[in-house]
Amino acid sequence: MGVVIIDGSTIREFVENDEQFKKAVDESFSDLDINNDGVLSRSELRTAFESLRLVESHFGIDVAATPEALTKLYDSIFDKFDGDSNGTVDKEEFGNEMKKIMLAIADGLGSSPIQMALEDGDRNLLKQAADFETSKLSS
Ligand SMILES: [Ca+2]
Ligand SMILES: [Ca+2]
Helix, strand or coil: CEEEEECHHHHHHHHHCHHHHHHHHHHHHHHHCCCCCCCECHHHHHHHHHHHCCHHHHHCCCCCCCHHHHHHHHHHHHHHHCCCCCCCECHHHHHHHHHHHHHHHHHHHCCCCEEEEECCCCCCHHHHHHHHHHHHHHC
């Protein structure tokens, strides 16, 4: 368990570094594609969002929302990701939408840093943004 501190510019720089962001998206995507069929299903994406803990911050949802409300929410998230509405999310769709979400979070944070508590071994995109920042500082 560790704590990382990130702000809007940390996230923005990370997302706008194409090579770095693509690598992070590739890694996250393979982690999330539990059955390794090259696309994310509804349940795989839901698992992803539950573990990324982005929903509360980005969509402003009440954490105590009912299961029905959450399912509805995750369905609407899935539809956003599934740009061509073919029922699955491929890597490109995933990357495009993650980029939008990360930038929206960056806008929301502005210059007010937030602390994130992370489990060891977490590899979510916000954590990677923080790592990217750290590696830049130390190089
Ligand atoms: Ca899959
Ligand atoms: Ca699709």
